Amino acid sequence: MNELSTVSVKDMAPEQLGGEIRLLTAQARRALVSYGIQIGYRLKIAHEKVGPHGWAEWLKRETEFSAAAASRFESLYEGYGDEQGSIFGVKNKFPTLENLTISNALRLLAIPEEEREDFAREVDAEHLSARDLEALVKERTAELE
Secondary structure, eight states: OOTTOOSOGGGOOHHHHHHHHHHHHHHHHHHHHHHHHHHHHHHHHHHHHHOTTTHHHHHHHHOSOOHHHHHHHHHHHHHHBOSOOBTTBOOBSOGGGTTSOHHHHHHHTTSOHHHHHHHHHHHTGGGSOHHHHHHHHHHHHHHHO
């Protein structure tokens, strides 16, 4: 919880509870994207080691992911992960995008890497629904073609 809070959660005013909920939601989003990048990093390494022929069977045996889900996590790593992995994992090379949902982070991969952060900030991607962001991404990619 919020370490600054000295009031019991049960004693908080509704406005305080709203603030706590927003804080926890933001922290959870950051953690989800970060963990998604970590999962994608490990899946990519495993995919390279296992190879394409044993991949589906390995996923079934070792994870709970379908090949499509694993591919999305690998894309998340490839799009956002710093290539310099370590024993601790890999860092997000776009820390300003950490408040995105995994779904919206994946949608933004359609935007060229050098424009991604600016575009996300410009459209306030952090606060958009997946449907609204998808429409804006389609508009932007059409402009780029």
